[in-house]
Amino acid sequence: MSASDVTTAWTAVEPEGVVGHEVMRIDDRSRRGVVGHGHHDTENTPGGQADRPILSGDDIVDVDGASASTIAGNTAEAAPELIIDIADSVMARLVDRGVAPRGGGAGFDASSVELQSLIVAAVDEADRVRVRQGQSPLPSGVREHVESAAMAEIIGTGPLDPYLSDPDVEEIDVNSAACTWVTWGDGRKVDVGRLWPDDVALTQFQKRLARRMSATGEGRLDTASPTLTLQTRAGDRVVMVLGGESEHGLSPHPRLSIRRYVIRRTGLSGLVQRGLMVPAAADFLSAAVRAGCTILISGPPGAGKTTLLTELLGEVDPNERIITVEKHLLELGLEVGGRHRDSVALHTRGANAEGLGEVGTRQLVELTRRLNPDRVVIGELVEDEALDMLDVASMCSRGSLATIHAHTAEAVIHRLAYYVAKAQTSLPEFAVWNLIAHTVDLVVHVDAITPRDSPRGQPLTPVRRVTSVIEIGPVGERGVPTMSDVLVWDAAHDALRAKSPLSSRLIDRIRSHSAASSSLRRRSSGAGSSQ
Secondary structure, three states: OOHHHHOOOOOOOOOEEEEOOEEEEOOOOOOOOOOOOOEEOOOOOHHHOOOOEEOOOOOOOOOOOOOHHHHHHHHHHOOHHHHHHHHHHHHHHHHHOOOOOOOOOOOOOOOOHHHHHHHHHHHHHHHHHHHHOOOOOOOHHHHHHHHHHHHHHHHOOHHHHHHHOOOOEEEEEEEEOOEEEEEEOOOOEEEOOOOOOOHHHHHHHHHHHHHHHOOOOOOOOOOOOOEEEEEOOOOOEEEEEOEOOOOOOOEOOOEEEEEOOOOOOOHHHHHHHOOOOOHHHHHHHHHHHHOOOOEEEEEOOOOOHHHHHHHHHOOOOOOOOEEEEEOOOOOOOOOHHHOOOOEEEEEOEOOOOOOOOOEOHHHHHHHHHHHOOOEEEEEEEOOOHHHHHHHHHHHOOOOEEEEEEOOOOOOHHHHHHHHHHHHOOOOOHHHHHHHHHHHOOEEEEEEEEOOOOOHHHOOOOOEEEEEEEEEEEEEOOOOOEEEEEEEEEEOOOOEEEEOOOOOHHHHHHHHHHHHHHHHHHHHHHHHHHHO
16 A cells, blocks of 8 residues: 555545635644645655645644734644544543443444534634634634534544555554554555654544543543553454553553454365465364364464464354353454354453453353353463363363464463463373363464565565464373374475374264264255155
């Protein structure tokens, strides 16, 4: 995406019109001011091109054809600070009156009569302040633009909207006002440059976004609560970190990371077409899931673990009862659109402003025991819930699926053992290894691989691949579970290749389930034809 795309309007309410003899635009795309005035930011833009004006504190606005000298005292007429102050005060008043935003980043209802009247009242108050200071009221044309821009600020999604509107964008990482990285589904990663004039403006954007997204009023981003994780109505995960010189935060700059909720639902065949795995691997994993194997999907952040987990769940028998447990947010989406009829989605909950009400992953995993599951799915194993997950998986008739962070498949069982020991320090080491060996069947590792060759001289872009599949066997002579490389990545040929055969135990399990399923289908077909 070019730098000019960043300057695309980000809200349906875009106040623009002809005032006097020049076009005037007031919005919050980096708190820009009036075309033709202000300085142009060339930092962090491709080629250093000046692609967007930013209104500085000394800028003078030419209104109704008046000269700059006659309007020197009316700098605030188009100042973004005035628009932001009005938007902030209106949102605060709405919340005080119990009018919550619609949540999920959607903001307040633009059709609300109360919202519109509060904006008008706030602009009236701004006019009264100007008069008390010996200034003239805002000209009618400027006033209309301020009101429209304040409305846009309240209901809009800011300079990130062009990327949030792009269905192919998967991750947005704001490192500072001057640096935002955007990652697309095809692996491209681009620094789109400056989207805010400074960190103060970025912090204001964070706090406004928090208010828009928090329909419950629990979303706080301040000194007492310097981090905030929320989920948009579309399912996107938004993580904000307070920072900057003007805030007593956790980082030198305010940070914001967005993980898009992308459920393509193409099935394993779709992942094959996208190059994530070869057809033989897809067939094998499908059979393993249907047979009720417990599978851990490992990989570094952003490698596609959740994507693979989601598509593997599509192979589960529709009559199975699945309970999913996720941390903070719901990303698997089994209940969306009736994707799996008998499914229950659970997610953790943070403490409220008083430090009460927190519900952790371990508590939810324990809860799944009482929800009659056939299969329990853990969105991500990160702490001491691993012990409960293994216990529940051994109890369920259809095993479990989960993701876990690891840079190699071989490191997974050691990380899992650490999590188990952390949960129960009195558990003997041999008991930990036995629990893992008797519960986990397979580890599937995904990673971002840079191909050896680029088509037609294009830049080499990392692509997501299944790089190994390991079968976990019984505890061996060294006192740890044995591991067999079923499929391994051949870097010399950019291919996934078979290495070791499956154990007879796993082969018999898959075959017996396949035979039982075929017999059940024949009986069902016969019963249907006899009616």
